[in-house]
Amino acid sequence: MTYHLETAEHPETLRRVAIDPVSRVEGHGKVTLLLDEDNKIHQVRLHIVEFRGFERFIQGRPYWEVPVMVQRLCGICPVSHHLAASKAMDPIVGAHHLTPTAEKIRRLMHFGQIMQSHALHFFHLCSPDLLFGFDSDVAKRNIVGVAEAHPETAKQGVLLRKFGQEVIRMTAGKRIHGTGAIPGGVNKSLTVAERDELLKDVYTMIAWSRDAVHLVKKLHDANPALYNSFGLCRSNMLSIVGHEGAMDLYDGKLRARDADGKLIFDGVDCNNYYQTIEEEVRPWSYMKFPFIKALGKEDGWYKVGPLARVQNCDSIPTAFADHERRDFMDYAGGSPIHASLAFHWTRMIEMLHAVEGIKELLHDDDILGTELMATGERKREGIGVIEAPRGTLFHHYRVDDDDLVTMCNLIVSTTNNNQAMNEAIRHVAKRYLHGHEITEGLLNHIEVAIRAFDPCLSCATHALGKMPLKVELVDAAGQQVHELSRGL
């Protein structure tokens, strides 16, 4: 495996295409395409500026504040940070084994998060591209357009997300700034009334989630030439897996496969993640580039998230989702699929798994229990790893004698996917961007590739009027030769 992001022999002769910021992903992103004299893509750089400061923001805080505070890092998946931080803080309070109620409430919360995030991502952000086409009228290519042309699909997207949010509200205590998970356990379980309220709708949610998987599969069947090649990015794949290699989004051991599906490592304790993964800093980006140490930085980069997880595990422990996983694996004849649009197919398989998992937990009386906290011998260091909606999320903390955080290292899903996103964009840009004119449709092809990964670019800042999109083409001498802007 090789990559060519930094390999242009004479970068001073390249023409620069800037897309700043990337729309329909969070916050500030900027794509720089460096063209040569023949208008061929030589370099691609996805700049993400908002990741700076996260670790510093957390240092010096009391450890018990951290699971609540880190929710402010991301407006889309606050629960993932909440749970990863809580897992990391468990050993710090001596909770090396949670009570059954605490673990199952956390798992329920996590399934709610996976469900709402995947529903939002697919129905709101990506279905307009997939249902109308990447070059379709921009005025229609949005959730309102989907609602007009496919009202039932749009309605299901809204209600699926709402259901996931309700699961979070009942397990975390609030819609936002939830406090449900705390170091050592949880501070509430479900009441019978809450459980029964969720049970009323869960079977409808399962049916709709199955429909969503079939919708994506139909799109792949209708246009395999596009879906099997768009944003193709052959890479290693990383995730945690649970008992006997089954998908487990809440807890497990690290497993990595290469682009052909062969195991690189398996069964690595998450507490030893830094022995297998290293982070590289590059001068042009605030975001680090993680890689598998044993393979080195040239060949060791990987992708995380639904596409990696579904292909990394040996099974999914819920029936409908596992049936869909096998269909997906058969689609490519058993070889791993690396085309970026396949993220959506696997994302919907995971949403189905999450809803099935919610149903199973709602039938488990442990979620009504009263044993909420565990205690034991305290430690000064904790590592929490979880499969967040966008991929593997690492939280690593050390605390001092005053219980203040002295060290924090976060590797968020988007950072894990950093190199893979650059590769996918480069693949798309090489194929679709030639010449001097940047059309909206061409730009959207790049954005479609980025949206497949669903990066959290800045997380929760969204102020009104803050997200215009500007595209400029700059020649080798630094002169702008073309610009394209669009506002909200």
Added chain:
Amino acid sequence: MPHAPCLIFAVGNESRGDDALGPLLLREIARRLEAGAASDRYELIEDFQLQVENVLDMAERQLVLFIDAGHGTPAPFNFYRPQPQAIGHSTHALPPEALLPVFEQVLHRPPPPAYVLCIRGERFELGEEVSPQARRHYEAALAFTERLLANATVESWDALAGMP
């Protein structure tokens, strides 16, 4: 339980500088409403962003007020009635303009009268305090909010929004 007739929905993240303006104002509104007799007329909701499912929060309301920080928007604040608008390129978050047509498509009826109070912010970096300029804008918006709550009717709010 019946919905309160007026929904006030504040959007923002307190850890990101002036993005905190919406939640801060909502908290002050809550404090003042608690002291008054009309608190059951209002439901206050806060979130990081507006999302598609928030149309369900708008159902069965007579009035909806969105409070949000703005970047490059009129200072100290802007109060207006958003017009339904399909948004071609958005982030995960929806602006109020895009929420209105989603409401109609999902619930098959027109949305309730909705208004936006957009307070201009200047800095939105992680870990920053609210900037001094934005603090002044907040004070002006708070005073304006008193007028909104004193007469929470479509006629009154239309007049304040400069609607004919």
